[in-house]
Amino acid sequence: MNTFEAVLKKLEQLHFRNMYQNDFFLTWEKSFEELEAVFTVADSLRYLRSQNISTRLFDSGLGISLFRDNSTRTRFSFASACNLLGLEVQDLDEGKSQIAHGETVRETANMISFMADVIGIRDDMYIGKGNAYMHEVADAVEEGFRKGVLEQRPTLVNLQCDIDHPTQAMADMLHIIHEFGGIENLKGKKIAMTWAYSPSYGKPLSVPQGIIGLMTRMGMDVVLAHPEGYEIMSDVEELAKKQAKESGGSFTKTHSMAEAFKDADIVYPKSWAPYQAMEVRTDLYGKGDMEGIYKLEQELLMQNAQHKDWECTEELMATTKNGKALYMHCLPADISGVSCKEGEVAASVFDRYRDELYKEASFKPYIIAAMIFLAKVGDPVAVLRKLEKERKDRLYK
Amino acid sequence: MNTFEAVLKKLEQLHFRNMYQNDFFLTWEKSFEELEAVFTVADSLRYLRSQNISTRLFDSGLGISLFRDNSTRTRFSFASACNLLGLEVQDLDEGKSQIAHGETVRETANMISFMADVIGIRDDMYIGKGNAYMHEVADAVEEGFRKGVLEQRPTLVNLQCDIDHPTQAMADMLHIIHEFGGIENLKGKKIAMTWAYSPSYGKPLSVPQGIIGLMTRMGMDVVLAHPEGYEIMSDVEELAKKQAKESGGSFTKTHSMAEAFKDADIVYPKSWAPYQAMEVRTDLYGKGDMEGIYKLEQELLMQNAQHKDWECTEELMATTKNGKALYMHCLPADISGVSCKEGEVAASVFDRYRDELYKEASFKPYIIAAMIFLAKVGDPVAVLRKLEKERKDRLYK
Amino acid sequence: MNTFEAVLKKLEQLHFRNMYQNDFFLTWEKSFEELEAVFTVADSLRYLRSQNISTRLFDSGLGISLFRDNSTRTRFSFASACNLLGLEVQDLDEGKSQIAHGETVRETANMISFMADVIGIRDDMYIGKGNAYMHEVADAVEEGFRKGVLEQRPTLVNLQCDIDHPTQAMADMLHIIHEFGGIENLKGKKIAMTWAYSPSYGKPLSVPQGIIGLMTRMGMDVVLAHPEGYEIMSDVEELAKKQAKESGGSFTKTHSMAEAFKDADIVYPKSWAPYQAMEVRTDLYGKGDMEGIYKLEQELLMQNAQHKDWECTEELMATTKNGKALYMHCLPADISGVSCKEGEVAASVFDRYRDELYKEASFKPYIIAAMIFLAKVGDPVAVLRKLEKERKDRLYK
Structure with a gap:
């Protein structure tokens, strides 16, 4: 062999x-x-x-x-x-x-x-x-x-x-390496790690953090996009900046999903909860304040609902590099009209990338x-x- | 070897x-x-x-x-x-x-x-x-x-x-093969798959269906017995008829437990729920109608209770071939006076066949x-x- | 080798x-x-x-x-x-x-x-x-x-x-054998199996019974200590007496923790429930009398609380053989000020013996x-x- x-x-x-x-x-x-x-x-x-x-x-x-x-x-x-x-x-x-x-x-x-x-x-x-x-x-x-x-x-x-979420980020990375024919081909590729709307609450921050914490080491142009108020841990952002510089890539932030998708080679639209809210929740759990947790949950769902336009649609996909960016997700995704009424991704986009998504997970x-x-x-x-x-x-x- | x-x-x-x-x-x-x-x-x-x-x-x-x-x-x-x-x-x-x-x-x-x-x-x-x-x-x-x-x-x-219930029916069949000394000895043997009274509710149909769906291929005389109203899937009955014909055996139905047991080589008395009731229940579960399910359950228990005479007794066993038919059950059985007040089988019958029943399961x-x-x-x-x-x-x- | x-x-x-x-x-x-x-x-x-x-x-x-x-x-x-x-x-x-x-x-x-x-x-x-x-x-x-x-x-x-609790008692014994350099060195060693206060209720008797049932076979001087009312199974005590005699050791009982600790080579302070109470509880469970169980539990907790002085303290440890008896426990222990306010053992004692306790469990x-x-x-x-x-x-x- x-x-x-x-x-x-x-x-x-x-x-x-x-x-x-x-x-x-x-x-x-x-x-x-x-x-x-x-x-x-x-x-x-x-x-x-x-x-x-x-x-x-x-x-x-x-x-x-x-x-x-x-x-x-x-x-x-x-x-x-x-x-x-x-x-x-x-x-x-x-x-x-x-x-x-x-x-x-x-x-x-x-x-x-x-x-x-x-x-x-x-x-x-x-x-x-x-x-x-x-x-x-x-x-x-x-x-x-x-x-x-x-x-x-x-x-x-x-x-x-x-x-x-190192096993997820590493599996995602290995998937990218296979899709792009080698780790040496990733330099200069644009990846959009973007927030997306979900009707559910409190998804962990470890995926976006893991992705920007790993992809910025590959010389890629990493864009983090989310609505205002959905910040992730600032320490990880600082790290991403530093690493991007060292690897010859870049790390930028935007509040526009369209900007992130524009000419992207890879898109990773996925919901998460705001860091500050997760901190508050941790305190509430510490105190056993279940009423406070319930109230926080309701607030966050309302906050989410203001950003239903953060969906990975066919229109957005068309704006990516040659209209053919690699769509990624850690699964399960909130698929509009399938697993929920309105969600992270249009059903036709998800459908087209199903085989790739399963392969991504298989690593x-x-x-x-x-x-x-x-x-x-x-x-x-x-x-x-x-x-x-x-x-x-x-x-x- | x-x-x-x-x-x-x-x-x-x-x-x-x-x-x-x-x-x-x-x-x-x-x-x-x-x-x-x-x-x-x-x-x-x-x-x-x-x-x-x-x-x-x-x-x-x-x-x-x-x-x-x-x-x-x-x-x-x-x-x-x-x-x-x-x-x-x-x-x-x-x-x-x-x-x-x-x-x-x-x-x-x-x-x-x-x-x-x-x-x-x-x-x-x-x-x-x-x-x-x-x-x-x-x-x-x-x-x-x-x-x-x-x-x-x-x-x-x-x-x-x-x-x-193919793994059950196949294990049962292998038990029969061993008890009768070979698959070639089953032609013409009479097996009674009969309903029996149970104080519990909603037992699946897959056992009687599996048994008649398999035994009718062996050239056996398969009798399905149950009180009126305890029909199983008609598709499987049609299949049993067709298979019995092809294999040189027979498939008959009766509403008399005594008729089924008469001269039988094998008896398989076991409770099940009426097919129609299971269909209704499936719909109720689909709608999440828990009240409807509870009502249905009460009705079925009352219906069951009208057929307490469908019990595998010593008297019935005595009417089988030489009084020594092979008694079978998928276990656990409702044993009268042991696991319930009145049930599918008399304690003395169950006791006599315990070793065989455990062997049946062991396949x-x-x-x-x-x-x-x-x-x-x-x-x-x-x-x-x-x-x-x-x-x-x-x-x- | x-x-x-x-x-x-x-x-x-x-x-x-x-x-x-x-x-x-x-x-x-x-x-x-x-x-x-x-x-x-x-x-x-x-x-x-x-x-x-x-x-x-x-x-x-x-x-x-x-x-x-x-x-x-x-x-x-x-x-x-x-x-x-x-x-x-x-x-x-x-x-x-x-x-x-x-x-x-x-x-x-x-x-x-x-x-x-x-x-x-x-x-x-x-x-x-x-x-x-x-x-x-x-x-x-x-x-x-x-x-x-x-x-x-x-x-x-x-x-x-x-x-x-034979796997516990045997693991404990193997730990002792290793600590004392061989089974032949145990003759004449004093081991104190004593009750200790716990804020929780109904701990099983099988540990003290298992310990006196095994250690009395080694020619050791086995002392069982507990407050009045915390008797264990009398059959096991009889057995312990008989075995101690045969092995050239002794089996004695006392209601004083201090007496048990005095010059001991090994101490095993641990809470348990009174045998009589466990018998009553078994009956209550048999009858499904949950109210009775709750009442019994309250009584036992109050009874326990009268014996908070049964704690394995530094003062007591100092009275053991050279102040260095081997402290044992089946884990988890109720550690005063750590896992509970007042418990079976002082935190400093537990701390000092942690490595030995983990090794004891590892057998x-x-x-x-x-x-x-x-x-x-x-x-x-x-x-x-x-x-x-x-x-x-x-x-x-």
């Missing part, structure tokens, strides 16, 4: 030693080459699976999932990644309640990790808390490993926090698996080469 | 190519030889397991279960079948709510299937909907596979729909595994032979 | 044939050498895992867990043990409701066990019922195996009943795995030796 060997040769050149025995919290905490390593390993694992070659790293071992919110898609992506590598998933369901901190987190983290090789956490509801909670868990099991409580060091994978399990792979394997190139050479059947024949 | 080799030789003669990369919806959509292949593979897998020989087809891979109703037995049968072949089960619990159709089904089906080799669905509550829903899911993942979203084609196994995991096996393996005879030759320990010794 | 070989040599000398194809209900139903075998196999499995050597006994197979109560820790310990040996866990959640007996138990036990190699049950809420229920399940699957319903005999592991998955191992493998020494020689990677390298 010449192509596969070529991919391994590329991987050999990259520096990613720091990923070994480490965690994955935010894409911008990783070097460019580390991100490239994730993409390369993800592609390699998918190639091996398509060839019916086993990619089991683990003979036994657990992957622990911890979701603070219902999540069919992320749950199945994580379960798929674990299964691909030979880990059995065990869910720790804690419901939506505010989780305890301190002693309880430290203790629980260790008690569930005796055979855990990876812990995947989704905790995106509370501003200032999700990412912090993940670090608490990771620190606890790192200490547990050092002290001899655990026989292995579980790796933490951020499955969505209040700041970033996520491989991205997660690659993150685990790079944290667990000292010499990924050697192991991938060995897997390909041994050609152990995934499905026995 | 001469016997095992003889079984493989038989399998070699059967035509079942169409099952490869295909789904299992209804038994009557399969040829007689395809059904024989399922029985043969089921027996082979059970033989190998009894010899502590691994039957893992899959090194990794997921089996997705989707139940629209609580289900301990079917859930564990599916999980057992998946485990026997090396697949890890992931449950997608959607509760009893009416499931969305169209876009949502297509999307969800793909999003949960990135590593799915099989999807097992139980959806028997809504007339005209369960089977249709399964086809929607199967079409979606077939398309996902063709479009490159999925790296493998998940096989759909019907774990009970509104029309048929289901192997039937499900055989369905998956035949859908996944291009050359089942070769693979079974290889598994037996390699003799890999299931439990390491 | 000389040490490992030495361990196997020791195991070779022990008599534990009765454990093969058997269950694990109560520690005092096992011979001393059988318990030693469990400790030795547990240490061996942990050693192999620490060396990245696969300990998969099972190529496929299920571990069924059945919890009558929420249980994160025990659930993960059982799942970890199963995973370590290659079994996939399937949970049977029956909620807290009183479980049916007789026919239903027999039937369900078989229906979930077609591929089950082990069934782990936690049922500690109802006095006189939990252990009895486990025996019902074990008898049912034993019969199912004998009758050919099941192709293997599932082993029952008691994950906590109304009488004993449980290995203890459970060892119980399964000894029930499943005819020649454990040979299999352990073979696993070590073959050195199959757990994590592929």
Whole structure:
């Protein structure tokens, strides 16, 4: 397999030693080459699976999932990644309640990790808390490993926090790389990350933040568009600016969806809640003020309703580069006339891009698996080469 | 192993190519030889397991279960079948709510299937909907596979729909085959599929329909008995008539339990709800008319209560062939004086047949595994032979 | 590996044939050498895992867990043990409701066990019922195996009943063995199993009962301390007396926490509910008398509140042997000022022993795995030796 060997040769050149025995919290905490390593390993694992070659790293071992919110898609992506590598998933369901901190987190983290090789956490509801909670868990099991409580060091994978959604942004990026024929072709491409109207409330900020936090490293022209009052975390905007400059791209903001779409190579229209509102909500949850939460919700729905014109229509799509920008979404989308009366995207646009959207999503399990792979394997190139050479059947024949 | 080799030789003669990369919806959509292949593979897998020989087809891979109703037995049968072949089960619990159709089904089906080799669905509550829903899911993942979203084609196994309960009927049939010493001994045997009184409400029609839809292909004399007003789907009755004629058996109906039991070789007394009532209920659920549902339920319980004499008693059993008909049930049964005051079967009858009833149930995991096996393996005879030759320990010794 | 070989040599000398194809209900139903075998196999499995050597006994197979109560820790310990040996866990959640007996138990036990190699049950809420229920399940699957319903005999592991908590007590014991440098060093050591104040209600008796039921076999001086009115099962006390005598140790009781702590080598301060109250509660649950249960709960909380001085303080710890007794707890503990206002243990004491407490807990998955191992493998020494020689990677390298 010449192509596969070529991919391994590329991987050999990259520096990613720091990923070994480490965690994955935010894409911008990783070097460019580390991100490239994730993409390369993800592609390699998918190639091996398509060839019916086993990619089991683990003979036994657990992957622990911890979701603070219902999540069919992320749950199945994580379960798929674990299964691909030979880990059995065990869910720790804690419901939506505010989780305890301190002693309880430290203790629980260790008690569930005796055979855990990876812990995947989704905790995106509370501003200032999700990412912090993940670090608490990771620190606890790192200490547990050092002290001899655990026989292995579980790796933490951020499955969505209040700041970033790295497995989504990385899967999106890998989709773009495939669509544009290589990471080297992205320089100068315009991507519009824009708000869109949704009749539902309180969608997390981690997707737009994750997208601008990652795409600005590729030399792309990244435009963030939203109505006034729908600001995202300012820290991430600052980061995006800095990164765009370093990568030779740009980061701009606008309150016009039309401006963002104009000549865009890629559009990503998606609803989210205003950062300030999410902060207020976090406080209300902290106080258990359910009435306050209900009132806030009503206000936000009314605020949303003033921006129903923020819809990805055929007219807007026609204004993109050659009228053929790549339409992206993390799914599920609010499709006008299909899943809701008025929503984020016109049904005919969604229909035309369905296959691409499903493919976009299909990269996520491989991205997660690659993150685990790079944290667990000292010499990924050697192991991938060995897997390909041994050609152990995934499905026995 | 001469016997095992003889079984493989038989399998070699059967035509079942169409099952490869295909789904299992209804038994009557399969040829007689395809059904024989399922029985043969089921027996082979059970033989190998009894010899502590691994039957893992899959090194990794997921089996997705989707139940629209609580289900301990079917859930564990599916999980057992998946485990026997090396697949890890992931449950997608959607509760009893009416499931969305169209876009949502297509999307969800793909999003949960990135590593799915099989999807097992139980959806028997809504007339005209369960089977249709399964086809929607199967079409979606077939398309996902063709479009490159999925790296493998998940096989759909019907774990009970509104029309048929193929894994139950096939397990029942395999039990009969074993009890009567071979499929060739069933010609002319009389089987009574009869309604029986239950103090509970709304049991699905898929068991009686599945039984008459399958048994009429074996040259058996199939009698369907129920009180007036407890009709099943007329389409399935028509099918049963046609099949009985073709197979050299018969299909008759009666409103007398005594007539059905008279000289029967096999009796299958079991409660079900009238087809018309199930149709009405489906409409009421569609409208969300919970009051209407409650009213319907009361009416049906009163209707049931008029037929408490439809009980499988010792007196009735004595009228069967030599007083020793094989008593069957899909379990759990309503046992008079044990699980309810008055029910489907007398405690002494149930007691006498307990071992047989448990054995009847024990075939289901192997039937499900055989369905998956035949859908996944291009050359089942070769693979079974290889598994037996390699003799890999299931439990390491 | 000389040490490992030495361990196997020791195991070779022990008599534990009765454990093969058997269950694990109560520690005092096992011979001393059988318990030693469990400790030795547990240490061996942990050693192999620490060396990245696969300990998969099972190529496929299920571990069924059945919890009558929420249980994160025990659930993960059982799942970890199963995973370590290659079994996939399937949970049977029956909620807290009183479980049916007789026919239903027999039937369900078989229906979930077609591929089950082990069934782990936690049922500690109802006095006189939990252990009895486990025996019902074990008898049912034993019969199912004998009758050919099941192709293997599932082993029952008691994950906590109304009488004993053997996996906890055995893990605690293995922790003590490691801390004191060997089982032979325990003779004459003083262990204080004492009640402690908790602001919560109805903690099970199985921990103190399990501890005195096991530790009195080691030649230790076992002291049971609690306020008047907090008696445990008298049968277990009688047993403890008898065992202490036979082992050359002692079993004494006191109503003074200070007396128990004085010069103790090990202290185990932990809350529990009075036996009589648990009996009353069992009756109330049987009658469905929720008001009565609520009233009883209030009374017990008030009764508890009279004993807030039963706290494991620094002052008390200072009175133990050299002021350095080993502090133990089954976790989670009620830590004063941390998880509650006033509780079982002072925060500074808990803090100082945190690493030891986590290690104590970390033995449980290995203890459970060892119980399964000894029930499943005819020649454990040979299999352990073979696993070590073959050195199959757990994590592929």
